[in-house]
Amino acid sequence: MRLRMVVLAMLAVLGLSGVAMAQQQAWVQVEAQPSLAEAEARARDYAAEFPNVAGYQLSSGWYAIVLGPYAPEAAAGTLADLRSSGAIPRDSFVTDDATHRQQFWPVGAIAGQEAPATDLTVVDPAVQPDLPVVEVMPAEETVQEAKASEAALDADGRKALQTAMAWYGFYEGGIDGAFGPGTRNSMAAWQEANGFEATGVLTTKQRDALVANYKADQAEFGFASVSEPEAGIEITLPLALVQFDHYEPPFVHYTEKANSGLRVILISEPGNQDSLSGLYDILQTLEVVPAQGERSKNDKNFTINAVSDRVQSYAYAEAKNGMVKGYLVVWNPADAERMSRILPALKSSFRGVGDKALDPGLVPMDDATRSGLLAGMEVKLPKLSRSGFYVDAKGSVVTTVEAVAQCGRVTIDRATEARVVAQDQASGLAILQPSTPLAPRAFAQFAAGSVRLGSEVAVAGYSYEDKLPAPVLTFGTLEEEKGLNGEAGLSRLAAPVLAGDAGGPVLDGTGAVLGMLLPAAVKGAKLLPDGVAFAAQAGVVTQALTAAGITPTTATATDLATPDALNAAGLGMTVLVSCWE
Structure with a gap:
């Protein structure tokens, strides 16, 4: 008589309640989903790629998608091969069937549905047919049994467990083979993370799975x-x-x-x-x-x-x-x-x-x-670098708005982060505050009165942006105290300045600051002859500082500064302002 049978019926015929084939089985778990619908959908996707997909509800209530079964010694190698090729997720791992409950994939294995027909025939038990040899697998160990099997481990075996737990981030102690409170807590954490009861004592199967997965990682990464x-x-x-x-x-x-x-x-x-x-x-x-x-x-x-x-x-x-x-x-x-x-x-x-x-x-x-010290390594470069100068003893800086436009971040002298506290498109000024207070060697002393036309002036700046480690002085003359169209607040200079000088201080012969150099070209404006530059006058700068809550300092010196003193004043207050993505 031809009958449709399930495994439990066959077990009943055999008179066994926990049988398996003689060879112990292992699986590669690739995913777990919280609902049956999600798990079936994912199992269907995997089945399109792999011939040996199975699905089981876990003791935790989740639904696992696994590949297999494999012999235990083959499972670790399969895991390493599939992970290294990118065929399965990198957090896949080797497991046994200790937490497998109801099978849901292939679909015919779901409880309540008919399984495929077989050619097995029910026979009268009294006939005593020749049945296949089977081996009864022991149930999952109790804590006492797990401790007993653990006690049989040698020193290397105990250290291997600590090494594997450390690899997965569960253990931070020394690899000494001593299973004290730290090791026990780590074992419990590993058990909990992997869906087992957190007893703090690993069973034989759990120890084998932990070490097998560790060895698979070593094979995958080639440590x-x-x-x-x-x-x-x-x-x-x-x-x-x-x-x-x-x-x-x-x-x-x-x-x-x-x-x-x-x-x-x-x-x-x-x-x-x-x-x-x-x-x-x-x-x-x-x-x-x-x-x-x-x-x-x-x-x-x-x-x-x-x-x-x-x-x-x-x-x-x-x-x-x-x-x-x-x-x-x-x-x-x-x-x-x-x-x-x-x-x-x-x-x-x-x-x-x-x-x-x-x-x-x-x-x-x-x-x-x-x-x-940067051979063979790409150095971060700013989008743009311009000059600026200190305006108080706390390290506040004035620069051009060009230097801070559309920046992800702004730095002073490459290393100090700064934030823009004020900017004015009309005057072309921006004011920066360092993220941490600075102690500049010098800061601006602003000229209080008018300056004779034709006087020599000096512009301090990073002419070549961040290509040189320090600013330089560029000398020229003051041509006019207004713009080409008579604009107030501007000074016209004759000086061979470069783009990187914009934002730097313009000094007179005493070392007092006459203003801030503005960028040479403005979009849509006419191009000026070489050597023609403009600066925002000292009064415009001090007005902006006062509005931002910064008290400007007025110059008191009247004697011409020596070259060394002029260098010290101009270069000591000038900084590199960099705009980064």
């Missing part, structure tokens, strides 16, 4: 201990994702592999606390180190955790025994889940070894490259 004797650094790197490229002291470059989007730069140079501080400042100028994110720095080390919508990076360096050593890791923010598994391995494994730092002469470089 290996890397020793760089030239740099005196040892670190564990994911060599399936990065590969050595070249030395450019003080950097050792590991570039992306297989389009991973991951880069690792090791840092090694002779130096002390000053070198560490300089390195910290230099890294901030790199395109791969966004301005947003957390920073921490002291005399011994620093960390930078920088992030934008396009790039994320983490840097660490320390000064020790006359050497500065560290690393910079760069990745795509979309790879956050993958990096949550990779970055802890780099952090925990990095160490400086020996008494050797990367030799600056290891590869030939010109002096400019070596002094900048």
Whole structure:
């Protein structure tokens, strides 16, 4: 007689209540959904790509989509292969069937629906047919049984569990094989996160799943201990994702592999606390180190955790025994889940070894490259840089509105963040406040009276924007105290100024500020001959300062300043104002 049968009926015939095939099964869980409808839809999608998709309701009430079954030793390799090829989500993992309850996929396996017809025939138990050999699998261990099986682990087995839990972020203690309160709490947290009862004691199946998934991650990322004797650094790197490229002291470059989007730069140079501080400042100028994110720095080390919508990076360096050593890791923010598994391995494994730092002469470089410490790395550049000058002892700055138009952020002298507190399109003036109070060497002393036409003047500014490290003085003459069409508040100068000088102070022979240099060209205006420039007069500037709540200082000196004094006054108050995306 031909009958339709389900597994439970067959078990009843066999007289067994918990049977499985002799070989233990493992699955690769790719997703879990909170509702049956969502789970069926996703299972259908996976079934279009994979021939071995199954779905089970979990003991937690969620619905798991799995691939398999596989032999346990094959499951980890399958997981690694599928994850590395991008065929399944990166948070997929190996599991057993301990939490599987009602099967919902394939659809014919759902309770209440007819299963496919089989050719099995019910026989009279008294006939005692030759039945297939089956093995009764033990039920999930009790806490006592789990402790007993745990006690049989050797030291390496216990350490392996701690290592795996640390890899997944559940354990932060030492890898010592001692299962104290910290390890037990970590085990409970892992169990809870994976849908098991949080007993703090892993069963045999749970231990096997944890270690198998850890080994799959190691295979996927290709972790290996890397020793760089030239740099005196040892670190564990994911060599399936990065590969050595070249030395450019003080950097050792590991570039992306297989389009991973991951880069690792090791840092090694002779130096002390000053070198560490300089390195910290230099890294901030790199395109791969966004301005947003957390920073921490002291005399011994620093960390930078920088992030934008396009790039994320983490840097660490320390000064020790006359050497500065560290690393910079760069990745795509979309790879956050993958990096949550990779970055802890780099952090925990990095160490400086020996008494050797990367030799600056290891590869030939010109002096400019070596002094900048930026070989092979793209430096962040502002959209625009102009000049400005301090107007009080707190570091308030006046500049041109051109320097702050449509900026994501504004800096003073590259390093200090500033905010725009006032700007006036009519006069062309903008006023900045530094994010932290500054102590300028000099600030503007504004001229109180008129100046004789034809007098020599000096313009202090960053003529070449950010290409030079300091401002320069450009000399010229005062031609007229009004605009070409008779506009009040303007001074016309004859001086060979450049675009970067705009926003800088115009000084008379005593060092008093006569005004602020304005940009040479305005959209839609006529082009002026070379050497013709205009400045907003001192009265216009002081009026704007007063309106912004800043008290301007009036110059009192009447004697001509010496060249050194004029340099000190003009260059000491002038700053580089940069506009960034």
